[in-house]
Amino acid sequence: MTTTGPRPPTPTLEQVAALAGVSRATVSRVINDSPRVSPEARDAVHAAVEALRYVPNRMARSLVTRRTDTIALVLSESNTQIFADPFFARIVRGLSARLADTELNLVLLAARGRREQEKVARYVQQGHVDGVILISLHRDDLLPDLLARSPVPLVLSGRPFDGRPVPYVDADNVGGAVAATSHLLQLGRSRIGTVAGPLDMVAGLDRLAGYRAALAAAGVPARPELVAEGDFTEAGGARAMARLLGDVPDLDAVFVASDPMAVGALRVLRAAGRRVPEDVAVVGFDDAEVAATCDPPLTTVAQPLDEMTGGLVDLLLERIGSGGAPAAGSRVCGTALVRRASA
Amino acid sequence: MTTTGPRPPTPTLEQVAALAGVSRATVSRVINDSPRVSPEARDAVHAAVEALRYVPNRMARSLVTRRTDTIALVLSESNTQIFADPFFARIVRGLSARLADTELNLVLLAARGRREQEKVARYVQQGHVDGVILISLHRDDLLPDLLARSPVPLVLSGRPFDGRPVPYVDADNVGGAVAATSHLLQLGRSRIGTVAGPLDMVAGLDRLAGYRAALAAAGVPARPELVAEGDFTEAGGARAMARLLGDVPDLDAVFVASDPMAVGALRVLRAAGRRVPEDVAVVGFDDAEVAATCDPPLTTVAQPLDEMTGGLVDLLLERIGSGGAPAAGSRVCGTALVRRASA
DNA sequence: CGGCGCGGTGAGAACGCTCTCACACCTCGT
């Protein structure tokens, strides 16, 4: 008969020890598989664990070890757009995969708006996690400061705004944008526009800077009307493309700062009767899955995502291991132009 | 000079007490603002907390209170598609908002593949969270069983497959689909197809059942070629629509089981030269943001998301409060047809 | 044959908090 009432008490180490006929210490040794245990004791303990369905209490363990074996991926976004970005999904997948055969757990914390950011900061400060990976940073984001205040190791996905001493992993956004734009120049295009990312994010800024640098290096004069700001979403890319096309009807190429935006741009170009790449050549950024499947397949700048997620985790673990040691070791990963049909 | 080395020791209650000239117990009372503390003591403690930048250690607290003030939203998905679904983003937003002015924290746990599911189950069992909300259930999902095994309260977003005694909150998918399909019938359409959701999910199944029920009630014979299965994504919707159009060229209406799929369907219809709603009337499901902005604006079935997320939280808190008490109180929320231009 | 090392074990002290008591003090009412 199932009785209503308080939770059934979960078994403790003590009870396992009693059942196995050994001491708490021995059970603890078995659980953490220390070598110094006789096979008999080990078997007895395993049997008792099995019988009692014993699961260690993490709170108690963490209290003494001062580790939680959990790291947080914090997304600081005012809207929930970020979820929709395939880049984000790939980061999550990459991190999970990287942590798959470790003891470490990954939790996602979403913080939109000041109150939630403070709540997340508190969560971290209270010691729920061993380290934090912070993603999707905007210029006025409070979270880096809030988190830097606590002793919990922090690494950033993407270079921070002001040169604060927080280690990070980033793609070479400038280099990638230069490669993309140079490619369009080599194609003989001269009226090259760009759909930039949000300019309150470093990735948006850097990709725009790369675009400008490539043009400048080729001696092409900068024309402000060739730049339209997007927000990394497909809809935003479409809007920006429409603006560009309106202002510069004879546009013959465009560098779009993310693949979702490029998909939106392609749609607008087609609707406007422009052929891609004949009339307008298009290069994207990210090498998202959609880049290979859209029509026409998108020439784009690939980021080494596995290397980046791996770097993020390595950096974080290193800092955790060293007790929050020196803030060195940031990494910028090279990008590669992937040629497809659109340019 | 910043020295390399182990973490600076975080202050403890003891130290705050010493500085404030009171006992641990009093500090604890102030922290948990119990009424039985004199103003002087309260001020002294607050000052000490401030001075030491004291933050309570959650592990220690949880060890004795047996609460973590954290609940988990677990997404069980083999791919990371779910992130891209605006429905998911709205759930997260709704839950966060609902928890905003409580002490409760929300963490997201992603589990794709068996190993990650087991890892998530272990995380929950070890006592990291007070309760779990499980979302995006497929038929063969292990997680409900894995989680039901632990004493941690669980509620489902969406009705479970077999009638297991787990409380849930769901939209009236059947009713919504009936309303959508009936609407198309009332428009005088007779060759009504459907782009169904994945048939290993209850929402997919129920919406298809509603479509069939409405047709049957109207005496319209069922034609298998009028049903194409999608996967709730835009690309999947486009594929399914293309299939449908190929098999049934004289289709005059379609009920699409999610708005992202409907957007894909609209694109395919336009590419095929069909006017919406003149040639083919389209009804979606979800009332996602995109439904209002796409072209033409989408007639769709709205789910009361705030009610649903609220219900989820209420149900869970109730069970947490009662120590995992009876599995009653599941809730099915009514839906409403939102008329726009597409049908 | 006595010590020495070593593998296996258990007793007990932390870890940082909450919470139950018991106690001191300070009104009141009679």
Next chain:
DNA sequence: ACGAGGTGTGAGAGCGTTCTCACCGCGCCG
């Protein structure tokens, strides 16, 4: 004037782990 009742406080016992020690018995070398 004296107990009853309330208010603020502190001592101390846990919560379920880990980890340091000390201990025991054994084989081995000198």
